[in-house]
Amino acid sequence: MNFDQLLSISQLANALALASLLTILASGLALIFGLRDVMNFAHGALYMLGAYLGFSVGKVFSFWGALVLVPMVLALLGVVFELGVLRPLQKRAHMDVALVTFGLALIIGPAVHKIWGTIPISVEPPPSLSGSVTLFGEFYPVYRLFLIGVGFSTCVALAAWLKYTRSGMHTRAVSQQPHVARMMGVNTDRLSLLVVCLGTGFSGLAGVLAGPYLSVDPGMGATILISCLIVVVVGGLGSIGGAIAAAVIYGFIQVIGTILLPSLAVLVPYMLLFIVLLWRPQGLGGGRVS
Amino acid sequence: MNISTLFSTSASSPSARTIRIWWWLWLALVMVGLALPKLLSNSFHLTLLTNGVVLGIASVGIGFLMWQCGLIMFGVAAFIGLPAYLLGLGSDKLGMGLSMAVFFSLSVSTIFSLLVGLFVVTARPLPFAMLTLALAQMLKSITMMQVMRPLTGGDDGLTMTFKGTFFGLTQSQLGKASEFWPLAWLGLCVVLTLAWLASNSRFGLVLRAIQANEERMRFSGFNTFLPRLWAFILASFIVSVAGVLMALNSAFASPELLDFGTGGHSLVAMLVGGASSVAGPLLGALLYTWGQDSFGASGHLELFTGIAVVVVISIFPKGVIGFLMQLVAHLSGSDKRG
Numbered sequence: 001m002n003f004d005q006l007l008s009i010s011q012l013a014n015a016l017a018l019a020s021l022l023t024i025l026a027s028g029l030a031l032i033f034g035l036r037d038v039m040n041f042a043h044g045a046l047y048m049l050g051a052y053l054g055f056s057v058g059k060v061f062s063f064w065g066a067l068v069l070v071p072m073v074l075a076l077l078g079v080v081f082e083l084g085v086l087r088p089l090q091k092r093a094h095m096d097v098a099l100v101t102f103g104l105a106l107i108i109g110p111a112v113h114k115i116w117g118t119i120p121i122s123v124e125p126p127p128s129l130s131g132s133v134t135l136f137g138e139f140y141p142v143y144r145l146f147l148i149g150v151g152f153s154t155c156v157a158l159a160a161w162l163k164y165t166r167s168g169m170h171t172r173a174v175s176q177q178p179h180v181a182r183m184m185g186v187n188t189d190r191l192s193l194l195v196v197c198l199g200t201g202f203s204g205l206a207g208v209l210a211g212p213y214l215s216v217d218p219g220m221g222a223t224i225l226i227s228c229l230i231v232v233v234v235g236g237l238g239s240i241g242g243a244i245a246a247a248v249i250y251g252f253i254q255v256i257g258t259i260l261l262p263s264l265a266v267l268v269p270y271m272l273l274f275i276v277l278l279w280r281p282q283g284l285g286g287g288r289v290s
Numbered sequence: 291m292n293i294s295t296l297f298s299t300s301a302s303s304p305s306a307r308t309i310r311i312w313w314w315l316w317l318a319l320v321m322v323g324l325a326l327p328k329l330l331s332n333s334f335h336l337t338l339l340t341n342g343v344v345l346g347i348a349s350v351g352i353g354f355l356m357w358q359c360g361l362i363m364f365g366v367a368a369f370i371g372l373p374a375y376l377l378g379l380g381s382d383k384l385g386m387g388l389s390m391a392v393f394f395s396l397s398v399s400t401i402f403s404l405l406v407g408l409f410v411v412t413a414r415p416l417p418f419a420m421l422t423l424a425l426a427q428m429l430k431s432i433t434m435m436q437v438m439r440p441l442t443g444g445d446d447g448l449t450m451t452f453k454g455t456f457f458g459l460t461q462s463q464l465g466k467a468s469e470f471w472p473l474a475w476l477g478l479c480v481v482l483t484l485a486w487l488a489s490n491s492r493f494g495l496v497l498r499a500i501q502a503n504e505e506r507m508r509f510s511g512f513n514t515f516l517p518r519l520w521a522f523i524l525a526s527f528i529v530s531v532a533g534v535l536m537a538l539n540s541a542f543a544s545p546e547l548l549d550f551g552t553g554g555h556s557l558v559a560m561l562v563g564g565a566s567s568v569a570g571p572l573l574g575a576l577l578y579t580w581g582q583d584s585f586g587a588s589g590h591l592e593l594f595t596g597i598a599v600v601v602v603i604s605i606f607p608k609g610v611i612g613f614l615m616q617l618v619a620h621l622s623g624s625d626k627r628g
Binding site for chain 2: 271
């Protein structure tokens with residue numbers, strides 16, 4: 001066991017990089033769940049679509065262009081998703097709708113493979129973010145620092161929106177007490193359109209950001225979806241603050257576990273899920289038990 | 291309406307005579323099924339049908355749990371892969387004869403489901419789905435761990451050598467569709483009967499009542515935990531039968547069996563077929579296997595499955611079988627009137 005390595009700054013930064021990617025995705029998932037009570041199993045597929053779109057748009061324009069355009073395209077898809085799937089099915093059992101999103105994930109996956117092929121693509125970070133800097137005496141890739149920065153500023157922006165705006169307040173209200181909020185006159189349909197767009201837009205953002213960090217490959221959606229689901233459930237269903245906290249904890253557990261117990265590290269997230277769900281079914285953030 | 295009384299899980303009580311007739315018809319169907327390899331000369335179709343039947347067994351198991359308890363087992367793969375590996379461990383590492391290994395694999399897998407069930411059956415549907423999915427992923431990671439390599443073969447999988455026979459079938463016979471068919475078919479028939487009896491008994495009634503309103507059942511003095519635990523164990527056992535059959539047929543187990551995708555096949559089959567009756571998941575599994583054969587080569591299978599899931603769940607919540615039963619009810623209804 002090497003504690004020097006454990007405590008190194010770059011490991012810390014790695015944990016944060018993973019956490020910020022998960023935070024962006026998981027908060028989108030938590031937002032959609034909060035408003036619609038639906039676990040969106042297509043979130044991983046949307047993230048993959050975002051990554052591939054990011055790759056193509058990045059080739060035509062630039063990475064920065066992709067970073068702006070792709071989330072907008074995904075947000076438009078969110079409109080279709082809300083109006084075409086979530087709204088017509090809102091009277092149905094929540095599990096049914098979740099299964100429909102699972103079906104959508106099965107559709108998006110092969111469609112993406114059809115267009116971009118199944119060979120993993122590596123995306124170069126933009127010139128201004130390539131290379132590495134010295135961080136407390138260690139070399140560290142700039143891009144990951146950028147990723148951490150974007151991840152956490154997204155969180156701050158989201159938190160500010162939730163805390164200080166009227167629509168944010170309504171979102172919190174619906175997430176915590178859907179019935180009461182509706183009785184008090186919150187228009188959930190209008191709000192949910194905004195929130196679902198935001199959620200899918202976030203998945204696009206995460207996809208573009210993931211490109212240069214991980215590689216863009218056909219399995220990326222499924223892999224991260226399971227991590228995201230764990231994060232959202234551990235954080236407390238519908239609780240956005242809980243999701244952010246859980247993403248950070250997840251990132252640290254994953255990275256530190258890889259150093260301490262490499263053979264058991266893969267099991268740690270699942271253990272975390274088991275322990276949290278059995279010990280505290282409402283999750284860390286005290287979300288609803290659904 | 292007779293068809294729906296046979297297959298529907300919430301049947302109104304028909305007379306003892308009709309029930310007896312249906313039992314005889316069912317027995318006749320089982321016998322005809324056994325003779326199928328004689329009737330079906332094309333061995334490719336038989337292989338396909340065998341795969342469909344084995345997949346159907348797993349789907350019947352999760353369909354039972356979904357309809358009776360409202361719980362969807364996302365990690366079906368856990369109870370497909372575990373017994374498959376156990377069969378290999380029993381026959382290869384523990385030196386058991388084949389029949390003993392099958393018994394060992396099914397019983398250990400069922401005991402494991404009891405232990406898991408103690409924790410997970412009280413969970414709400416969504417956490418339940420997550421927990422079982424995590425279970426399957428955990429088992430998959432364990433089989434792929436470096437330290438487990440001598441036992442499980444890691445990524446390469448576990449090739450099994452069976453000693454002795456199972457119902458008089460040796461390893462090479464089990465690998466042949468025509469010889470393997472009776473085993474799969476009888477397995478399916480036993481499983482269907484089990485699930486049907488459980489659904490139409492007092493046990494099934496209690497389960498559905500708990501699903502509808504657990505609190506009220508508790509207030510009425512019912513134990514709401516044990517019936518759900520039994521249902522989980524029964525469902526896991528049924529899925530384990532499918533896992534053992536797969537392993538017997540292929541004599542091979544790989545981490546892929548524990549992958550979400552493997553469980554996904556039976557999950558999709560169950561959803562498309564419809565869980566509202568025992569026969570629905572089986573129909574779904576047969577359709578799925580047929581689809582796998584037709585679209586698998588073109589690589590569009592996943593796309594079509596996705597479309598099927600979306601369409602069936604949004605338009606026919608009770609699946610294809612629900613739609614068919616509605617159609618039959620409608621037609622027989624209009625017959626009576628006309």
